[in-house]
Amino acid sequence: MSTRPDAADPPLFIPVLLGTARRGRMSEHVASFVVSQLSKLPGVETELFDVRSLGLPTDDAGEQIKQPAFSAAVMRADALVIVAPEYNHGYPGLLKHALDSNLKEYIHKAVGIVGVSAGPWGGTRVVENLLPVMRELGLVTIFWDGNFSSVRKAFDPATGALLDESYVRRLAKFFQELVWMAKVLRHGRERIPL
Amino acid sequence: MSSRARVRCPQCGAEMNFHAEKLDPARGVDDPAADEALGGVVLEIHTCPACKFVLEREAR
Numbered sequence: 092m093s094t095r096p097d098a099a100d101p102p103l104f105i106p107v108l109l110g111t112a113r114r115g116r117m118s119e120h121v122a123s124f125v126v127s128q129l130s131k132l133p134g135v136e137t138e139l140f141d142v143r144s145l146g147l148p149t150d151d152a153g154e155q156i157k158q159p160a161f162s163a164a165v166m167r168a169d170a171l172v173i174v175a176p177e178y179n180h181g182y183p184g185l186l187k188h189a190l191d192s193n194l195k196e197y198i199h200k201a202v203g204i205v206g207v208s209a210g211p212w213g214g215t216r217v218v219e220n221l222l223p224v225m226r227e228l229g230l231v232t233i234f235w236d237g238n239f240s241s242v243r244k245a246f247d248p249a250t251g252a253l254l255d256e257s258y259v260r261r262l263a264k265f266f267q268e269l270v271w272m273a274k275v276l277r278h279g280r281e282r283i284p285l
Numbered sequence: 286m287s288s289r290a291r292v293r294c295p296q297c298g299a300e301m302n303f304h305a306e307k308l309d310p311a312r313g314v315d316d317p318a319a320d321e322a323l324g325g326v327v328l329e330i331h332t333c334p335a336c337k338f339v340l341e342r343e344a345r
Contacts, residue, residue: 153311167337195341198305198330229307229330279335280304284289 102136103169103273105129110175110186111145116244118207120251122174125205125237128262129172135270138164143188149188157192165193170201170273171230174237177208177217183225190228198229199280201272203265205237213238235265235270292331292340299335306330306344318343 107129109122122139129137130143157266165171173190177181202225207216218236225232238261245255253259291300312319312326319326325342 166339193332194307194309195328195339198307198339199332229305280332281302283304284302285304285306 099269100134103270103277104136104138104164104167105140105170105172105242105269105273106138106140106168107172107174108189109139109141109143109188110173110188110189111178111183111186112216113176113183115248117209117246117248118176118247120246121205121207121237121239121242123251124246124253125172125262126127127175128259129266132266132270137264140164140184142183142228144157145189147185147188147192152188153191154194158189161189162193162196163198164273165196168196168200170203170269171197172203172205172237173221174205174207174213175217175221177206177212177214180216180220182217182221187224190224194228199276201229201276203233203235203237203269203270205239205265207239207242209242211240213240231272231276233265233268235268237262237265241245289292294333294336294338295334295340296338297336299331300335301331301333301338303331306312320344 107122108127109116124151126137126139140161145161147156204218204221206218208214222232247254286320294301307328309328314321314324316326328341329344331340
């Protein structure tokens with residue numbers, strides 16, 4: 092299946108959400124790599140959002156604390172990529188806090204999850220733990236994931252340079268499915284009434 | 286296929302597509318707009334094919 096859009100279709104917009112604010116986060120390198128690979132796809136526009144920069148207050152939650160630029164991006168989006176490190180088998184609290192700040196913006200949009208771990212499992216547990224959250228938010232998950240295992244070996248921690256080129260091909264499969272789902276759901280949101 | 290009247294986009298005026306209903310997780314049965322049988326407030330989601338604006342409103 093080609094990721095090439097039909098000539099008449101406007102570009103797909105697929106923002107990437109970096110889901111951790113921790114110092115020394117390797118997920119930042121993963122998110123940069125995801126953005127760079129997404130940018131190369133024809134007919135796809137992307138932008139990086141970072142939970143560290145959203146400036147969300149922590150004395151309230153949900154749609155009351157919407158961050159205007161992030162909400163506008165999600166509203167415009169056709170799909171979303173979440174880069175989530177696995178912390179004690181779970182997702183970062185700040186990622187959930189950011190996700191909860193929108194609702195209508197997500198409905199019937201595709202989402203792909205990229206798990207990141209220092210160990211060998213590529214964030215599979217954080218991916219699995221995020222699935223029920225995605226469902227409740229109205230997002231539609233795909234069956235390819237990004238899994239970055241032993242992330243300190245996949246990227247140079249100092250420069251962020253990719254050290255394992257196999258991730259290019261792995262992400263290509265993930266994007267192929269995400270773009271397909273994004274196109275289908277865009278058609279549904281815009282053309283198929285309930 | 287829905288027979289309900291189409292909503293006009295408040296942003297650009299195009300005809301929106303009503304494609305989802307969702308229970309509001311934050312509003313329970315005590316809300317005056319709640320549907321008791323469903324246990325909360327049902328929201329309609331409309332998307333504008335022209336400008337991508339998403340409209341949410343209580344189900345009617």
